[in-house]
Amino acid sequence: MAHAQTQQEVVQRKVPAQRVLVAEDNVVTKDLLEMLLTQRGHQVDIVTDGKSALEALQNNSYDVVLMDFHLPELDGLEVAASFRDTNGAKEAPRFVAMTSDMKGLLEHAADCENFDGIMPKPFDLEDVCRVIEGQEMPLSGETPVPVAPVGKDKAAQIPAKSTTPIPSHIQKLGYNFLRWPDDFDGERLSARGLQASLDNRKFDAILVRERASIDDLAQIWTTKSLFSLPVIDLTGALGKRADLDGSKLSTAESDQVTRLVEGFHNRLAKLHDDVLLSDDIGDKLLGHIYLTGCGLKPVYDAQEKGFVCYNAVLPSDVIEQEAKKLVQSEFLSQSFFDRFPQCDRCQSSRFNVREECPDCNSPNIVEQAYLHHFVCAYQGPESDFRQGDDLVCPKCRQELSHFSIDYDKPGSVMVCSTCAHATSEPDVGLLCMDCEAHFDGDTVGATDVFSYALTDRAYAYLETGRALLGRKREAMRFAELPVELIVALNAELKRFSDNNTPFALVDISYRNKSEIDHEHGPRQFDQARDLFLENLDNVLRKEDTIVKGQAYDFALLRETDPQEVRDGLEDIRTNASEVLRLDLGVVMHVYGPEEFS
Amino acid sequence: MVTALTDGLSYLSAQSLASLAALFWFTIVFEVPRYTLSFVAAALTGGPKTQSVGEVRTRPRVSVVVAGHNEADSIEKCVRSLLEQSRRPDEIVAVSDGSSDNMPAKLADMKRRGLVDQVHCTDLRAGKSAATNLGVRWSSGDIIINVDCDCSFDRHAFKHVIEPFGDPEIGAVSGNILARNPGASLVATFQAIEYMISISLGKQADALKEEVVCVSGAFGAFRREALDGVGGIDVGGGEDLDLTLRLREAGWRIGFRPDAICYTDVPDTLSGFIKQRFRWERDALRLRYRKHMDIMNPLTPRFSVRELFHELDFIFFHVIAAAMLPFYLLWLFATYGNLAFSILLAAQIGLLVFDGLAFVLAALKTPKADSLRLLPFMPGFSIFNGGFMRFVRLAAYLQEWIFNASDQDNYVPEKVRLVRRW
Known part of the structure; x- marks a missing residue:
């Protein structure tokens, strides 16, 4: 546990939420900043002119003010100067100027004193985060160094979750990878991640470098358009869910990465923005199936509750639920893959299937042969007769020496070692490995698993967007x-x-x-x-x-x-x-x- | 014919009592005593419920063992009538004895539906005895009721059949068996009357004399202690008679409850009937005079005066009576020529009176039997039972005596017959 916590602290690097005032009149820039900063967990107020900026500053307190140099009514310089004049230096927020006219701003060097920083436009999203959050971000690939808690020797000895280095033959391909966890920064999306989301065409794939669960990778599906990047798993832990298992990839096989990335890019060029930018998980799943070019295929996976996973980094139950809806709306066609028993209490298909005692459900049953002693009509399990090596009839004390003349074995019986019940027809019982519910073989429910393929309707939708609908x-x-x-x-x-x-x-x-x-x-x-x-x-x-x-x-x-x-x-x-x-x-x-x- | 009859009657009426006795010696010796005891029994016991030996104080655990070979069609009906009992059995153990029909699957299904408590199946047929022993081996009751698959039971049959076990000396109790299909054919009707008189009334008389010697395999109850004490059931056929004889030998008293009623289908064709009786009579002879001969030998430790009585009873009224009948007839015709018909007729009329009386008594004792419907067949039964049956019996005895014919009965599997000692 100690280890896990340490790890989380390192990865997430919780940035305290900042109160940010953005004064910006350009609609696009305004929207972009709002989206970026709220995604990062900050509280953002937006104003579009200098006068309301000043009002907001008087009425609320902010940690950071992000201000466009050119604003209607009052420009950024005037706002900052006016605020400093009235409030003095104490408890003032950090003022950051944004401008595409660096030259013009610097000409008023004196006024620039009122700003704590200047950001040239068009700005880099990474810079924005750095400035707002007032700290260095692990942006360009340096792995965060795990900080072992002082005085906890034991925890320090446990090696931190190893981040797989990117193999040189993959690096050599020269692709722009979005890396997990490096570029994801815990629960929030890093600036680089956000950039990938806004302009995914600049990225080629998502590289998973640390063992990650499906839940860890949820951002791929919650963030706009990230689903359109192929997932290459360097750890091998994702199995068939990843689009490529990079853990076993030899140097000679690096062309697989090329093929994957190019395949995604080629199909992405045809994917309509309606789908690419959609927030709907069904759309995203459709888009993903389209981009992989090979349908949605179940694979046996003993780790999964339902015993199958699919070729997408999404929980199987979510996939099944969405796929069902998409089949109904005729975007997917399904074909039967397999049938599993299913626990109606916890939906798990992980069962211990065993022959068991019909009376007490114990699987501790032992098969014994029946012996029939012809002469005296005694018939019972072999243990009744056993005396060392000899078979002696418990009724008439005669020794049974010749099979088929003295006796035969007309059948067998299952004797329960728990309750001593005997039966020739043991039940088949199923014990749910997840909730320990017990089911009889003939009453347990079943669920069918399908593989899915895109329909013509889906292709039309994916390539022409909602116009079709x-x-x-x-x-x-x-x-x-x-x-x-x-x-x-x-x-x-x-x-x-x-x-x-x-x-x-x-x-x-x-x-x-x-x-x-x-x-x-x-x-x-x-x-x-x-x-x-x-x-x-x-x-x-x-x-x-x-x-x-x-x-x-x-x-x-x-x-x-x-x-x-x-x-x-x-x-x-x-x-x-x-x-x-x-x-x-x-x-x-x-x-x-x-x-x- | 009519003249012969009137001649006969006038001849008979002219005879003295002594010469009549000389004429009807067979009837007087072999027939009359047979009835007398029944009448006495009827006189001494008031009604069907008087033979209550005592109340069962603690509620015993009752297991029913039902074993069958290829009984997939009848087993559920049988079990359902077991479940309809006012005294429900605590456990039902069903055994499929190497059935090749659907019986194992049928039993498994019944087990799933909770109709039976234990199901045991074997792949090879072992015979009724071994199959029943297997069921008893797994049963847990203090009292074990053994029933046939093709039987069904009155609602209170179990309640009545376990009542006598309140007496600690009682080791087994026989139920009362009636024909379920008296209307199926004339043979079936005759058998229905026969069951009523010989089992229902006859065993009541036997019980009175402490001479119940066969707890019928179709419906009998056993004290577990008694059953285990004698090692369970031995190889059949006639295993019910054999078991009862061995229980008696071990000192147990055997009871009979006329009100514990069980119905069974009797053979409805003459050939079926003859085949069944041949088997019964052969088995009786084989068991009594091969396996259990020494019961009658005063020089062996197994000798018992109590057993001697019913053995003599059987020898006299069954074996000798059957053996003597041809000689009697020969003698009658040789001596009296045509007059013999009249004499036989007269004897039959006399017998009819006795049979009628027995019938009325049996009908009173066994209200369940549909006696009114059977009444018109009474005279026919009288001839059938007194004449025809005796020849059947005789033929069976001869066949068994000379050819060991019971060794050919497929009632038990061949592998068992080969090693059977008697």
């Missing part, structure tokens, strides 16, 4: 919209809240995309789509904006009642589609201001 049941997700649209939408929302000016957002998806891609090629589709948008632009008014997205396109109609748009939607669609040679299968949905609250 239509938007009906999907709530509008702000984060998924193009930045350009978010900015415009923000402005409209503000106008709506200020003076109730309505607006309508139309999202446009193309039902026939995969069909056209298949029949005419993606180029044709793109041309048709562009033409449609051009037409649409003509149909709409000047002040309306059309934004081209990935799977969807959007039209923002200013000062318009959404209901009016809904009523006229069919006309708009027909007019815009008029000259198109291909039927795009345009589907449009209208959202009003109330749907963004």
